[in-house]
Amino acid sequence: MALLDKIHDHSAVVGVVGLGYVGLPLAVLQAKTGFRVFGIDEDHEKIARIDKGQSYIGDVQDADLAHVSGTTGFSVTTNFNVLQKCDIVLICVPTPLTANKEPDLGAVLKVTKTLAQHAHPDMLVVLESTSYPGTTEEIIVPALTGRGLQAGRNLFVAFSPERVDPGNASFKTHNTAKLVGGVTSTCGEMARTFYEQSIVNIFPVSSARVAEMTKLVENVFRSVNIAFVNELAMLCDRMGINVHEVIDAATTKNFGFMPFYPGPGVGGHCIPLDPYYLSWKSKAYDLHARFIELAGEINEGMPYFVVGKLQRILNKNGKCLNGATILVLGVTYKADVGDPRQSPATKVMELLQTEGATLIYVDPFAPRLTLGDTEYAAKTLSPPLLTECDACLILTAHSTFDYDMIVERASIIFDTRNATRHVKKNKEHVTLL
Numbered sequence: 001m002a003l004l005d006k007i008h009d010h011s012a013v014v015g016v017v018g019l020g021y022v023g024l025p026l027a028v029l030q031a032k033t034g035f036r037v038f039g040i041d042e043d044h045e046k047i048a049r050i051d052k053g054q055s056y057i058g059d060v061q062d063a064d065l066a067h068v069s070g071t072t073g074f075s076v077t078t079n080f081n082v083l084q085k086c087d088i089v090l091i092c093v094p095t096p097l098t099a100n101k102e103p104d105l106g107a108v109l110k111v112t113k114t115l116a117q118h119a120h121p122d123m124l125v126v127l128e129s130t131s132y133p134g135t136t137e138e139i140i141v142p143a144l145t146g147r148g149l150q151a152g153r154n155l156f157v158a159f160s161p162e163r164v165d166p167g168n169a170s171f172k173t174h175n176t177a178k179l180v181g182g183v184t185s186t187c188g189e190m191a192r193t194f195y196e197q198s199i200v201n202i203f204p205v206s207s208a209r210v211a212e213m214t215k216l217v218e219n220v221f222r223s224v225n226i227a228f229v230n231e232l233a234m235l236c237d238r239m240g241i242n243v244h245e246v247i248d249a250a251t252t253k254n255f256g257f258m259p260f261y262p263g264p265g266v267g268g269h270c271i272p273l274d275p276y277y278l279s280w281k282s283k284a285y286d287l288h289a290r291f292i293e294l295a296g297e298i299n300e301g302m303p304y305f306v307v308g309k310l311q312r313i314l315n316k317n318g319k320c321l322n323g324a325t326i327l328v329l330g331v332t333y334k335a336d337v338g339d340p341r342q343s344p345a346t347k348v349m350e351l352l353q354t355e356g357a358t359l360i361y362v363d364p365f366a367p368r369l370t371l372g373d374t375e376y377a378a379k380t381l382s383p384p385l386l387t388e389c390d391a392c393l394i395l396t397a398h399s400t401f402d403y404d405m406i407v408e409r410a411s412i413i414f415d416t417r418n419a420t421r422h423v424k425k426n427k428e429h430v431t432l433l
């Protein structure tokens with residue numbers, strides 16, 4: 001049966017490589033749609049947990065895993081030989097940066113090399129990992145074609161960026177609009193038909209490169225705007241103006257203004273990394289993407305600003321950071337999510353450690369945290385903990401924190417997220433970013 005028919009009647013076998021924040025929800029969705037799905041990951045621990053029916057991703061419930069393995073046949077493995085049986089392969093492996101902030105496509109290259117051994121006619125391969133424009137055409141296609149396989153004729157290759165926003169209660173994988181760009185129009189059409197089976201709103205674009213560029217533009221947009229308000233926060237700090245009041249006031253404009261909020265930096269696997277994929281590639285075209293680099297510089301400088309400002313706050317209260325006990329509230333990269341990757345809180349805490357502070361932290365989403373050689377265990381938020389610390393530093397505004405209690409009990413509070421805005425009590429001891 002031709003691939004298109006197998007997609008339409010859901011008899012196509014789908015392989016999802018990389019079962020993380022992107023791959024696991026996607027694999028479960030495809031299984032729920034009725035496809036036979038193989039989840040492939042090199043991490044034995046993750047495979048063992050899925051086999052036991054235990055999800056490690058907030059957006060996938062244990063019940064979802066039990067449901068799909070029981071009904072449609074969702075199985076997971078570390079053995080890449082199952083790729084031979086797959087008609088469709090979705091690549092969802094990490095695309096980090098090197099220490100010098102250059103693209104590290106090691107995982108994509110490794111998967112592509114293995115996939116080349118199993119590629120067969122009538123196969124659809126889609127890269128979902130974020131990367132610079134040209135990755136699909138320049139890396140995936142040459143590795144998979146030849147030996148009788150030609151893109152657009154009997155092998156279909158596309159890029160379809162994942163836009164999932166972990167923890168977002170309204171938009172999940174199935175109802176987040178999906179871009180699809182094929183290496184050829186036939187490739188794009190095949191990928192579009194596949195995703196239409198499970199995702200409500202597919203938006204085809206003319207090429208894989210357009211899809212790759214669009215994904216990066218979305219994240220650069222956030223990075224640049226966040227950097228702008230972070231710079232504004234530093235200026236307002238010098239001028240003695242409340243930056244949050246300014247942003248709230250500007251938001252009353254009926255058109256032409258979109259609020260972004262300052263914070264201790266940017267985190268997660270997207271905003272701190274993805275923009276550098278584009279600025280790196282832009283250099284090959286003799287263009288230095290200065291907006292991107294500047295935004296990175298400002299956002300990466302925020303943890304240093306936070307530590308400097310905390311030092312000033314302590315000074316004002318006759319205290320010194322060296323030797324002070326700092327209670328950090330929230331260490332994950334964003335509120336109500338358990339993902340600690342690239343969290344600015346980690347950087348702030350490392351800097352505080354270097355300055356000689358004693359650190360305690362509370363985060364219901366992160367029971368343990370390692371900073372250098374030091375292991376920390378999360379404490380439970382309580383009145384004595386707040387009373388005993390020299391200062392309380394709010395870095396991630398989890399909705400489960402009792403901000404009334406925090407404001408009432410802590411003697412010095414530095415709130416980098418404006419998390420205490422709804423507390424009505426006396427807030428003279430609360431400093432905002």
Ligand SMILES: NC(=O)c1ccc[n+]([C@@H]2O[C@H](COP(=O)([O-])OP(=O)(O)OC[C@H]3O[C@@H](n4cnc5c(N)ncnc54)[C@H](O)[C@@H]3O)[C@@H](O)[C@H]2O)c1
Pocket residue numbers: 017018019020021022023040041042043046092093094095107108110111128129130131161162163164165166269270
């Ligand atoms: N997390 C997000 O919110 C998000 C959103 C949109 C796009 N993305 C992009 O999606 C991609 C994946 O991100 P993620 O957050 O799911 O990463 P992740 O680290 O949560 O998951 C990646 C998985 O791939 C596995 N893996 C690594 N190398 C492998 C290999 N060679 N073979 C098989 N498995 C391998 C890892 O063990 C891990 O389970 C990245 O390119 C990221 O930029 C992420």
